[in-house]
Amino acid sequence: MGSRRALTGWGKTSPSVATVVSAGEDETMSQQVVGATGRGVLARGLGRSYGDAAQNAGGVVLDLTSRDRVLRIDVEDAVVEVEAGASLDRLMRVLLPLGLFVPVTPGTRYVTVGGAIAADIHGKNHHVDGSFGQHVTSIDLLLADGSIRRLTPHEPLFWATVGGMGLTGVILRATLRLTPVESAYCVVDTERCDDLDDLLARMTEGDDGYTYSVAWIDCLARGSSLGRSVLTRGWSARRDQLPSRLQPRATEFRPRQLAVAPPVFPSGLLNRSTVTAFNEVWFRKAPRVRRGEVQGIASFFHPLDGVGEWNRVYGPRGFLQYQFVVPFGAEDTLRRTLELLSASGLASFLAVLKRFGAAGDGHLSFPTPGWTLALDLPLGAADLGGLLDRLDAEVLAAGGRFYLAKDSRLPASAVAQMYPRLDEWRAVRAEADPRGVFTSDLARRLDL
Amino acid sequence: MKDAIGNVQRILVLGGASEIALATVRRLTEGRADAEVTLAARPGTRRADAASGLRGRGLTVTEIDLDVMDRTSYERAIGATFDVGRDVDVVLIAFGVLGDQERAWQDLDAALEMTQVNYTAAVGCGVLVAERMRAQGHGTVVAFSSVAGELPRRSNFVYGSTKAGMDAFFTGLGDAVAPDGVEVIVVRPGFVRTRMTAGLRPAPLSQTADEVAAVVVEGLRAGRDRVWAPSAMRWVMSGLRHLPRVVLRRLPI
Numbered sequence: 001m002g003s004r005r006a007l008t009g010w011g012k013t014s015p016s017v018a019t020v021v022s023a024g025e026d027e028t029m030s031q032q033v034v035g036a037t038g039r040g041v042l043a044r045g046l047g048r049s050y051g052d053a054a055q056n057a058g059g060v061v062l063d064l065t066s067r068d069r070v071l072r073i074d075v076e077d078a079v080v081e082v083e084a085g086a087s088l089d090r091l092m093r094v095l096l097p098l099g100l101f102v103p104v105t106p107g108t109r110y111v112t113v114g115g116a117i118a119a120d121i122h123g124k125n126h127h128v129d130g131s132f133g134q135h136v137t138s139i140d141l142l143l144a145d146g147s148i149r150r151l152t153p154h155e156p157l158f159w160a161t162v163g164g165m166g167l168t169g170v171i172l173r174a175t176l177r178l179t180p181v182e183s184a185y186c187v188v189d190t191e192r193c194d195d196l197d198d199l200l201a202r203m204t205e206g207d208d209g210y211t212y213s214v215a216w217i218d219c220l221a222r223g224s225s226l227g228r229s230v231l232t233r234g235w236s237a238r239r240d241q242l243p244s245r246l247q248p249r250a251t252e253f254r255p256r257q258l259a260v261a262p263p264v265f266p267s268g269l270l271n272r273s274t275v276t277a278f279n280e281v282w283f284r285k286a287p288r289v290r291r292g293e294v295q296g297i298a299s300f301f302h303p304l305d306g307v308g309e310w311n312r313v314y315g316p317r318g319f320l321q322y323q324f325v326v327p328f329g330a331e332d333t334l335r336r337t338l339e340l341l342s343a344s345g346l347a348s349f350l351a352v353l354k355r356f357g358a359a360g361d362g363h364l365s366f367p368t369p370g371w372t373l374a375l376d377l378p379l380g381a382a383d384l385g386g387l388l389d390r391l392d393a394e395v396l397a398a399g400g401r402f403y404l405a406k407d408s409r410l411p412a413s414a415v416a417q418m419y420p421r422l423d424e425w426r427a428v429r430a431e432a433d434p435r436g437v438f439t440s441d442l443a444r445r446l447d448l
Numbered sequence: 449m450k451d452a453i454g455n456v457q458r459i460l461v462l463g464g465a466s467e468i469a470l471a472t473v474r475r476l477t478e479g480r481a482d483a484e485v486t487l488a489a490r491p492g493t494r495r496a497d498a499a500s501g502l503r504g505r506g507l508t509v510t511e512i513d514l515d516v517m518d519r520t521s522y523e524r525a526i527g528a529t530f531d532v533g534r535d536v537d538v539v540l541i542a543f544g545v546l547g548d549q550e551r552a553w554q555d556l557d558a559a560l561e562m563t564q565v566n567y568t569a570a571v572g573c574g575v576l577v578a579e580r581m582r583a584q585g586h587g588t589v590v591a592f593s594s595v596a597g598e599l600p601r602r603s604n605f606v607y608g609s610t611k612a613g614m615d616a617f618f619t620g621l622g623d624a625v626a627p628d629g630v631e632v633i634v635v636r637p638g639f640v641r642t643r644m645t646a647g648l649r650p651a652p653l654s655q656t657a658d659e660v661a662a663v664v665v666e667g668l669r670a671g672r673d674r675v676w677a678p679s680a681m682r683w684v685m686s687g688l689r690h691l692p693r694v695v696l697r698r699l700p701i
Binding site: 018056389413 | 449450451452453454455457479480482534535583584585586627628629666670671
């Protein structure tokens, strides 16, 4: 039963070996949890967290992707009950033709509902709709003693589980509130911003008029064009906003994968020159201003999903994503980060800025009001560790925090500083799982 | 746990007063003072000095007794370290003796001591550490071999034979434990100017313990299974191995 396999996160760093078991029925999983050895148990979905969150070295990893049924859809009330292993891709394919959309989608559809809750993911609509957990009305959680409980937002364990990185139990099923939509398209406004100030000003002024907003930043631009960027914002498209040829099949959603990255990519392919060239083209091809463009959901929200296994392009050493949020007023930290990065010449292929709205109720949920910057950085440069350690200090000093689902390198000492509700979370977890059955490499690294 | 950058949280040094090992620990924990280090070595001023040096850098240091001539001693040291606390991310197998090379092939006691320490105890520790790390599902063993193990030479062939043996063991062990998430890196330094080699005439390409440490840490981060220090030594040794023995004997090495 189960096979010993090396697992990594999406960044392909720090592999560790666990006994991977495909999730069976509730009863079987319950027995597996009760019979766990000292190295514990952890649920894993599609492995899209970047670091070691879905790894459990030497222990058992339950692969939940086999549990992907959609159990109940209530179109009228816009509610769905699903098994935790169902991906958002699957949900969108099932729900969009019914005129329903997931309440929150990250930059990829290939995350499971269980993972979305455990990481309390956010999307381009955070500033108006909050994080994923705010739209969950119930969670069926398999606890350390083998029992299954239906949690609702009235209980502390619910909010310890939302954003709890899978460390309170195995999320088996969840009920989600959905967003009614008229189409599988968005109406998008695109603007090119000359520098960081220009970008922040436009986002501050205009974001609240849009449901979805995100900016791509050219991290290699320096000096007066530091922070030059492309801002894309939009709304879900009404049927009457679509070109007439699309109107009859407005809610049809059949995204295709254009290609799959081959398994062999040399290290260092994404270097300063290639990324500079890419950034130049990306920035120049964006229109100065374009209003009201109709884009499919897949290309607006999930452009990278068009290429399967795109993490391979970073080569065998892999990459990491550095994502933090700093409160409004700490814009200098954003500037310093961009300055340090562009000066170091470390090429970030993907740098995304987003304005967060109000925080949710998860004890360890990442989003808090402020600016969140996410950077993909290839491993290999000798000075990367030192540079990021310096950035950590600035972010923490500014009252910022890091996203555990992206983290692969923070020291344990940083967690209490950035998550003030850590002790509250620990107390709820200790009550639910006194033996510490549920654990992960992330939990070991950060002493969670 | 080792992180994406290669920062580690807990290190066990078997042969905890070894200068190369200590230099490796310093480099491996640079900028991250939250690491824990266990120094297993004979009690005495060398271990105490090594421990206080690392504590001075902010590291948390534990000292435990180790006598590699005594099997129960290393069983206890490894068991006690893995039984409590965090996972052990890196184990440095860094003990060894050089001794008087002329005595070593003529005096039975000297010959056996060298094989006991450099080979037998290294294999013993390797077996025990591998078992623990396989259960953890991760970890890295750094085995300090020597270029002397690659090529028997008149000047130090007893030492070389012990290193050849341990080198072969850890090279094979790396393949054996890889499916369990454990990495083994075999380090082959050339001449290193340390206490161990004090009084000997430095060979060409001689280096400091810090220079070896830099090669080791870069190798660890890049996930290599063997490194030479300096790295050019790889090609030098490769060349020397292909020389006829009559020529090799005449070389001043």
